[in-house]
Amino acid sequence: MKSMLDKKFILTLFLILINGLLFSQNEKENQIEDVVIKGVKKYKNKKENPAYAIMQQVWKKKKSNGLLLHKDYQYKTYEKIDFRLDNIDSAFTKKKAFRGMDSIIFKYNDSSEIAGKAVLPIFITESIFNVYGKNGPKKERKDLVATRLSGLKNNQIVSKTIQNMYQDINIYDNTINYLNIGFVSPVSTDGFGIFDYNITDTIEVNTVRSYEIRFTPKNPDALALKGRLYISMDKYNVMKVEMETNKKININFVKNIATDLEFDNPDDSTFIPIRNETTLQLVLNDKEKAKYVLAKRVANYSDYQFDKGLTDDFLNKIVVPEDEMVAKDEEYWQVNRTEPLTTSQQNIYKMYDELEHNPKYKKVVKIIEIGNSGYIPIGKSGIDFGNIFQSFGYNDIEGTRLRGGFRTYRGKNDMWRIQAYTAYGFRDQKWKFGGEAKYMFNKTDRFQVGAGFRKDVLQLGVQLTTDEGIMTRSFASSSVLNSGETTSMSSVKQSNIYTSIEPWKNIQLRLDATQQSIESADSNLFNINYYRGGVLRSDLNDTRFTATIIARPGIKFSTYGVDRYEMTALATNPTLILKYTKGVGGVFNSDFNYNKLQFYYYQPVILGNWGRLFANVEAGKNFDALPLALQNVMPANQSYGLVRGVFSLMNYYEFVADSYAVLFLEHHFNGKILSQIPLIKKLKLREVAFFRSGVGSLKQESIMMNAGNMSLSAPEKPYYEYGFGIENIGWGNFRILRVDFNWRGNYLNHKTTANTDVRKFGVQFGFQMNF
Numbered sequence: 001m002k003s004m005l006d007k008k009f010i011l012t013l014f015l016i017l018i019n020g021l022l023f024s025q026n027e028k029e030n031q032i033e034d035v036v037i038k039g040v041k042k043y044k045n046k047k048e049n050p051a052y053a054i055m056q057q058v059w060k061k062k063k064s065n066g067l068l069l070h071k072d073y074q075y076k077t078y079e080k081i082d083f084r085l086d087n088i089d090s091a092f093t094k095k096k097a098f099r100g101m102d103s104i105i106f107k108y109n110d111s112s113e114i115a116g117k118a119v120l121p122i123f124i125t126e127s128i129f130n131v132y133g134k135n136g137p138k139k140e141r142k143d144l145v146a147t148r149l150s151g152l153k154n155n156q157i158v159s160k161t162i163q164n165m166y167q168d169i170n171i172y173d174n175t176i177n178y179l180n181i182g183f184v185s186p187v188s189t190d191g192f193g194i195f196d197y198n199i200t201d202t203i204e205v206n207t208v209r210s211y212e213i214r215f216t217p218k219n220p221d222a223l224a225l226k227g228r229l230y231i232s233m234d235k236y237n238v239m240k241v242e243m244e245t246n247k248k249i250n251i252n253f254v255k256n257i258a259t260d261l262e263f264d265n266p267d268d269s270t271f272i273p274i275r276n277e278t279t280l281q282l283v284l285n286d287k288e289k290a291k292y293v294l295a296k297r298v299a300n301y302s303d304y305q306f307d308k309g310l311t312d313d314f315l316n317k318i319v320v321p322e323d324e325m326v327a328k329d330e331e332y333w334q335v336n337r338t339e340p341l342t343t344s345q346q347n348i349y350k351m352y353d354e355l356e357h358n359p360k361y362k363k364v365v366k367i368i369e370i371g372n373s374g375y376i377p378i379g380k381s382g383i384d385f386g387n388i389f390q391s392f393g394y395n396d397i398e399g400t401r402l403r404g405g406f407r408t409y410r411g412k413n414d415m416w417r418i419q420a421y422t423a424y425g426f427r428d429q430k431w432k433f434g435g436e437a438k439y440m441f442n443k444t445d446r447f448q449v450g451a452g453f454r455k456d457v458l459q460l461g462v463q464l465t466t467d468e469g470i471m472t473r474s475f476a477s478s479s480v481l482n483s484g485e486t487t488s489m490s491s492v493k494q495s496n497i498y499t500s501i502e503p504w505k506n507i508q509l510r511l512d513a514t515q516q517s518i519e520s521a522d523s524n525l526f527n528i529n530y531y532r533g534g535v536l537r538s539d540l541n542d543t544r545f546t547a548t549i550i551a552r553p554g555i556k557f558s559t560y561g562v563d564r565y566e567m568t569a570l571a572t573n574p575t576l577i578l579k580y581t582k583g584v585g586g587v588f589n590s591d592f593n594y595n596k597l598q599f600y601y602y603q604p605v606i607l608g609n610w611g612r613l614f615a616n617v618e619a620g621k622n623f624d625a626l627p628l629a630l631q632n633v634m635p636a637n638q639s640y641g642l643v644r645g646v647f648s649l650m651n652y653y654e655f656v657a658d659s660y661a662v663l664f665l666e667h668h669f670n671g672k673i674l675s676q677i678p679l680i681k682k683l684k685l686r687e688v689a690f691f692r693s694g695v696g697s698l699k700q701e702s703i704m705m706n707a708g709n710m711s712l713s714a715p716e717k718p719y720y721e722y723g724f725g726i727e728n729i730g731w732g733n734f735r736i737l738r739v740d741f742n743w744r745g746n747y748l749n750h751k752t753t754a755n756t757d758v759r760k761f762g763v764q765f766g767f768q769m770n771f
Helices: 002-022 027-033 050-060 102-108 156-163 312-316 330-336 343-355 359-373 700-705
Strands: 072-088 118-134 139-149 175-178 181-184 195-205 208-217 225-232 238-245 254-264 272-283 292-306 375-377 383-386 392-395 399-408 416-425 430-442 447-458 490-504 507-520 530-532 535-537 539-551 575-583 594-606 612-622 659-668 686-697 719-731 734-744 761-767
Touching: 050 195, 050 208, 072 343, 102 118, 102 343, 118 312, 118 343, 139 312, 139 330, 195 225, 208 238, 359 375, 530 700, 686 734
Parallel strands: none
Antiparallel strands: 072 118, 072 292, 118 139, 175 181, 195 208, 208 225, 225 238, 238 254, 254 272, 272 292, 375 383, 383 399, 392 399, 399 416, 416 430, 430 447, 447 490, 490 507, 507 539, 530 535, 539 575, 575 594, 594 612, 612 659, 659 686, 686 719, 719 734, 734 761
């Protein structure tokens, strides 16, 4: 699910770019003050470097600095983000793509800001927030007070995603997160292993006498920052930072990242951030003279107040403002704007006011919205056709599968939604269908109810902690390229009703009632017969109640309607799921009483300049003996596609368990290793390593219940597989291919049927659009 969201984010950015092309002191400390070194010098031992003694004092104050000195705090943030296309020439303005809009767009070219080069304004958004927080433990609340958006006014998903490309930087953190890539902070305790530091001057910053310390990466080819630190000479606080990426940065679609941070001291002990300016230089190709988009975010922090006695109840309160409450006119912004707009930024508002009524521009916006959502509006009916990304699939039971559907859509924050689909398999010549309706009563605690039904052919057993939703479909049910037979499909009739609520921010409580009947889609190819009370059965009826707790601390969403869109540009938040299922025998002819408990944990972790680790752990237990259709099946992947959280060399239904635990680790090094190898480093390839393991047990009663054509077994000795991958394969900045090489570690002769082949090695590939 997350990989799909990441792809949607990059697709959104890509489309925006296309749209842009269219449119306490001691004696030693006192000695430090007398040392000023000009120029650049490398030291054999860091302790010989005068900057090391200064940084030691800075490190001592890392956990007792600024806002951390107070029990609670509150302040105001003014944020401005604007995109501008740089290096416009006359040939560019005459491109066919602009016909019908050129008289509006190029009227606002601006050549005053960047050395006479023409700059085309593209996009601007302004926001004001009130931020409240407390320390010990850390809690924070951020209320949107006002916002103003130019262009794509009806697509908050796009605008919110753009905002999520940036974040407030704590320079005292060891790692700085740019676009989910970890850069070692120049103030990190590990900094002397990454940077060369030199004291180059002493200057005043906000009336405070400060050291100017230059830092440069030891390895010029490394993914690292360079710039200057300004450290106060009396308190050893960071007063200012100017930093940017080096020229050989290996980030797709990004040529340069630069950040300026500024701090102030309203009293003798408190040093607080007052300004954060970050600029991204975005490109579609890496040619020297290529046009690029300057994407700048400026955040000003003001109106600080401390120790006002903020309570947990206040901080935990969820505030979701209506659009009309935060949409303010120009008069409001002239009073509350803490930084004036440049001429170029003012022109953006003027340009979009004119473009709003331009027919060709409307078509461009519509194409962007369709590419982002996957749905095509049907006139002004409030109904969308789609999802177009799910229209085609293939498996050995249905053959070629075509699917079409619709949803109601009256706006991004709809409080209700109806969705339905139908599909047809050309091999089994059967129609499938499904639908769901849901309604949300309250946007604050998100209390909602829903109901749905489907009759479809599904590949079960590819996910342990399953989603109870009707409209979801596993990757294996519609994969196109497969490494083995996809015959183990089940015919499922399923009805579901649910209710859910979020009494606390990002903590969801959900209760489902589900009735389903399951049988093999083709019993000659996949037999799931079982004995119940001595009677042979080929179908199974199941009625169950499921209680689920889903916790996703720190997650952000771009909308607040019944269907929310998760923002993943800088997502490092965990996901925790605790799920209890109670099967109720006798209700609606249900065949089994049973109890099941499951736990799921997922966490992306940025490990400094060593890259990013994706880890997830799942554990569960059936407390009762159950047939195959209701068992915990170790999740397998028999497709050639890349899927996280499944075993790549395991066959469907190869391992079944009453009790299980699985671990999936996938680490992306972001070129840390390959960038050190001559010649290869020019290819900008990135390395991936992964390890997967699962262990479980199966009751003898569950084994004896099975009467199908598969022998059931659990991995009592932990099964494992491992491998590596190469990603970022492509040309220029268009690097979307990844290839994985997988090896199976054990169970090399394990078979579930006489005809089953065990894959000891496998290659998988896929497309992923990452920075």
